Structures are given as C-alpha cells and as structure tokens.
Amino acid sequence: MATADTCTHEDASLAENGYLDDGTIECGLHLARFEAATGKALSYPAEVDLTTYAVKVENGDVFVDVAS
Amino acid sequence: MTVDLSPLIDVDRGLISREVFTDAAVYEQELQQIFARCWLFLCHETQLTRPGDFFTTYMGEDPVIVVRRRDGTLGCYLNSCRHRGMRVCRADAGNAKVFTCTYHGWSYDTQGRLKNVPYEREAYYDEIDKSKWGLTEVAQLDTYKGLVFATWDPAAPPFQDYLGDFRWYLDALVDRRAGGTEVVGGVQRWRFKGNWKLAAEQFASDNYHAPASHASAVAALTKNVDKEVARLGKNDGAQFSSDLGHATGFSLGKNLEHKLLGRGFPRVLVDYQLSVWDEVVERLGEQRFIGPATSGHANVFPNFAYLPGFQTMRVWHPKGPDEMEVYAWVLVDRDAPQDVKDAQRRFAQLTFGASGALNRTMARTGRRSSATCVVPSPGGSRSTTRWASVTNGPTTTAIRVGWAGTPPSRRPGPSTAGTAS
Numbered sequence: 001m002a003t004a005d006t007c008t009h010e011d012a013s014l015a016e017n018g019y020l021d022d023g024t025i026e027c028g029l030h031l032a033r034f035e036a037a038t039g040k041a042l043s044y045p046a047e048v049d050l051t052t053y054a055v056k057v058e059n060g061d062v063f064v065d066v067a068s
Numbered sequence: 069m070t071v072d073l074s075p076l077i078d079v080d081r082g083l084i085s086r087e088v089f090t091d092a093a094v095y096e097q098e099l100q101q102i103f104a105r106c107w108l109f110l111c112h113e114t115q116l117t118r119p120g121d122f123f124t125t126y127m128g129e130d131p132v133i134v135v136r137r138r139d140g141t142l143g144c145y146l147n148s149c150r151h152r153g154m155r156v157c158r159a160d161a162g163n164a165k166v167f168t169c170t171y172h173g174w175s176y177d178t179q180g181r182l183k184n185v186p187y188e189r190e191a192y193y194d195e196i197d198k199s200k201w202g203l204t205e206v207a208q209l210d211t212y213k214g215l216v217f218a219t220w221d222p223a224a225p226p227f228q229d230y231l232g233d234f235r236w237y238l239d240a241l242v243d244r245r246a247g248g249t250e251v252v253g254g255v256q257r258w259r260f261k262g263n264w265k266l267a268a269e270q271f272a273s274d275n276y277h278a279p280a281s282h283a284s285a286v287a288a289l290t291k292n293v294d295k296e297v298a299r300l301g302k303n304d305g306a307q308f309s310s311d312l313g314h315a316t317g318f319s320l321g322k323n324l325e326h327k328l329l330g331r332g333f334p335r336v337l338v339d340y341q342l343s344v345w346d347e348v349v350e351r352l353g354e355q356r357f358i359g360p361a362t363s364g365h366a367n368v369f370p371n372f373a374y375l376p377g378f379q380t381m382r383v384w385h386p387k388g389p390d391e392m393e394v395y396a397w398v399l400v401d402r403d404a405p406q407d408v409k410d411a412q413r414r415f416a417q418l419t420f421g422a423s424g425a426l427n428r429t430m431a432r433t434g435r436r437s438s439a440t441c442v443v444p445s446p447g448g449s450r451s452t453t454r455w456a457s458v459t460n461g462p463t464t465t466a467i468r469v470g471w472a473g474t475p476p477s478r479r480p481g482p483s484t485a486g487t488a489s
C-alpha cells in the first residue's frame with residue numbers, strides 16, 4: 001500500500017515535511033494526521049483521506065499502481 | 069536622534085558618566101549602532117549537527133533562529149513571522165523540518181522560504197508572491213573553529229578582519245587540540261539586573277575585583293586558604309585590548325599545576341591539562357598555554373565572553389538599560405576523555421554556572437553597581453547625572469581599573485599590554 005505524498009489540508013509534501021511514527025503519518029505544517037496503512041484522515045485540519053495506491057513486490061522490486 | 073556621547077566620556081582622565089549605564093536613549097543608540105552592526109555570537113556548531121537542528125537566541129534584542137539547513141550550511145533568521153510578527157519558533161532548541169507560525173499557520177522551510185499560506189486563495193485571492201515573504205535573514209554568517217557568529221550589516225568587515233589581532237587569544241580557547249572543541253550540558257540562561265556593559269567591561273579585563281569579590285569563593289574552593297586568597301592579588305599577568313574593543317586579561321606564572329590548584333580546580337582537570345602539555349604547547353606555545361589557554365577572562369566586542377580554564381562561554385543579551393539575560397555554555401576539548409568532560413561541566417557549574425560560587429559574587433556586584441546608578445532624581449528621572457547636575461555634585465564614576473604600564477616580561481602575541489594586578 002502506498003499513499004499520496006501531498007497533505008490533504010494544504011499543499012505540502014509529507015515526505016519532505018512530515019513524520020512517520022507508529023503507523024501514523026503526521027504533517028509538519030499544521031499537524032494533520034493520517035493512518036499510513038489506509039490513508040484515513042485521523043485529525044484536524046485534515047478532513048479528506050489520502051489517496052492510496054496498490055503496491056506489489058516482484059523479485060525485490062516495488063511497483064506502485066498509480067492508475068488505481 | 070543621535071546621543072552625543074563625548075560629554076559623557078573623558079578618556080584622558082579615565083572617567084565615564086553613569087548615564088551610559090542607565091540612559092534609555094544611549095541604550096537605543098547601542099541597539100542600532102552596536103548590536104545591529106557588529107558580529108554577534110550565536111552558538112557552537114556542535115549544537116547543530118543534523119539537518120533541521122535549530123537553536124533560538126538573540127542578536128541584541130532581536131530573537132533569531134539558527135538552523136542547520138538541508139544542504140548542511142547554517143542559516144540564521146529573525147524569529148518573527150512576516151505576516152503579523154509572531155515568533156515562528158517558540159522552542160529553545162530542537163529539530164524541525166518546517167517552522168510554522170502558530171498564529172495563522174504560515175510555514176517556512178529551513179532556508180527561511182515561505183512555503184505555505186493557509187487559505188491562500190480565500191484570504192489572498194492567490195495573489196501573494198510567496199517568494200517575497202521569506203524570513204528575514206542575517207546579512208553575513210561565519211563560523212570560526214566551531215563558534216558561530218552573524219551580523220545584520222552587509223557592510224561589516226569579514227569576521228576574521230573584525231576579530232583582528234584578538235584571534236591569537238581566541239585560538240587559545242578554541243584551538244588547543246587537533247579535534248577542536250564541543251559544548252556539553254546544554255545552555256544555561258538567567259537574568260540579572262545591571263547594564264550589559266558592566267558585564268562586558270568586567271570580562272574585558274577587570275582583574276582588580278578578584279581579591280575583594282572572589283575571596284570568599286576561593287576560600288571555599290581551595291585547601292590552602294590564606295595563601296591562595298592572598299595570592300589572588302599578586303599574580304603576574306597581562307592584559308590586551310584591540311582597536312575594535314575585544315579584550316582579555318590573564319595570569320602568567322611558571323607552574324601551571326600550582327596555578328590551577330590554587331584556583332580550586334579538581335585534580336582530574338589539573339591532571340588533564342598536564343597530560344596534554346606536549347600537544348597544546350606544540351600548537352600554541354608554552355606561554356599561551358600557561359596564560360590565555362588556562363586562565364583569565366575575555367570579551368569579544370560587544371557581548372561574547374569566556375573564561376579559559378573554567379571553560380564557560382556566555383553572551384550578555386541586553387534587555388533594556390538596566391537588565392541583561394545571560395546565555396552560558398560549557399566548552400570542552402572534543403578529544404578529552406569523558407570523565408574530564410564531565411568534571412569540566414561540573415566545575416563550570418560549581419564556579420560560574422547560574423548559581424555558581426564565583427558567578428554569584430559577580431551577579432551581586434553587577435546588580436549593586438547598577439543600582440547605585442539609578443538614584444531617583446528630584447524630577448523622578450532615574451539618571452544620576454541629571455540629578456547631580458542639579459546639585460552640582462560629582463557626575464562621574466571612574467571605571468578604569470589600574471594604569472597601563474610596562475608588561476612584566478616580553479611575551480609573544482599582539483600586545484598593547486599593561487600590567488595586571
């Protein structure tokens with residue numbers, strides 16, 4: 001499972017500005033939280049879930065299905 | 069409006085009006101002409117090792133954030149949101165990927181660039197040019213052997229030119245061993261009453277106070293009380309001051325071991341100094357090791373001070389004409405063994421920490437000498453000078469401590485030295 005990188009509150013890259021801790025992604029700007037496994041918005045100011053993408057692993061390579 | 073200082077200072081007679089320590093207009097002028105222009109000490113590089121590590125401090129009265137940027141360089145910004153001026157960082161130190169203002173939520177990255185404005189479309193119709201609203205950055209920042217300095221003045225000379233001849237003395241603090249230095253134990257902060265210049269002048273070389281001010285503390289720290297207290301006033305020493313106002317004083321003497329024990333240094337620190345004798349002498353020469361690398365005091369203009377040997381470094385942050393806030397660090401040789409670093413930290417706290425024995429005598433004295441400056445005048449003004457001019461009384465306090473003379477011995481290094489008592 002992969003999630004979109006852009007926070008659903010404002011326009012911020014979660015990889016650049018956020019923290020992944022204990023299965024939760026927290027945005028560094030205004031502290032919106034998302035469940036990493038499902039993209040579900042957990043706390044204000046995020047009201048919209050992160051888009052998720054299917055992932056598969058083949059021979060050690062990780063593929064993300066961005067069309068899904 | 070500029071305050072004309074010439075009637076307040078009589079260089080030939082060594083007299084200074086007390087007004088320079090109390091007057092609000094003089095103080096404002098110092099903020100503009102000194103603190104907005106000089107190179108000011110920020111912190112030590114070892115406080116900021118990883119990207120995002122930050123430390124908040126002051127330049128004059130301006131709060132600033134010093135941060136290790138993603139590219140590994142250091143940045144220093146005014147800690148004030150470009151929107152409505154709130155602090156964008158409210159922690160003393162830490163690690164951050166962005167600084168988000170807690171008022172309306174503007175976010176800045178570690179380069180100081182404005183990254184996000186909440187409700188940008190609704191509030192600003194998408195017309196705000198974010199590239200123009202980054203944090204205000206210092207004009208110049210430089211590091212010298214681990215020490216980080218910055219200035220607001222783009223026209224200030226490069227840091228090493230500003231330091232000038234004084235570098236020879238500063239190296240005795242920061243270039244003793246190949247591994248350089250690091251700070252240990254965090255930053256202590258405390259406030260005390262008194263004009264910032266009282267502290268700066270004291271560290272710029274008031275040797276004269278030690279026998280009176282520190283007698284009780286030295287008596288508490290040493291075994292051979294009568295001898296050591298008596299010796300406080302008789303050390304062979306030297307002073308130096310440079311044209312830009314950096315100054316130092318230190319004792320000389322031949323026997324480093326006796327000198328350190330006499331100041332109450334614990335055995336482990338004395339043994340450490342003796343154990344690195346060859347390396348330090350190779351780098352600095354014997355006289356610098358016995359003198360400015362292990363004793364004395366110094367003040368880099370305007371407000372960065374340190375005590376070699378005791379290894380405390382501090383900044384006198386001005387907080388109005390009659391108060392200052394001290395930020396204090398403990399500096400150690402990075403190559404020193406851990407037990408020596410621990411002992412150095414404990415000894416620095418015991419002597420010159422916030423409640424250290426020698427520090428308290430200084431803080432008390434600073435408070436009192438400033439308090440004597442704020443005698444209420446008949447008109448309610450706090451300036452002694454104005455009060456005195458009404459009564460025709462003496463208007464000045466002599467601050468010069470002793471007289472310049474011939475140095476006791478020829479010694480290497482830049483010199484404008486007089487004898488130290």
Ligand code: FES
Pocket residue numbers: 007008009010011012027028029030031032045046
């Ligand atoms: S942009 Fe992520 S919480 Fe505001």
Ligand code: FES
Pocket residue numbers: 149150151152153154169170171172173174
């Ligand atoms: S003052 Fe900082 S966002 Fe408004």
Ligand SMILES: [Fe+2]
Pocket residue numbers: none
């Ligand atoms: Fe409110």
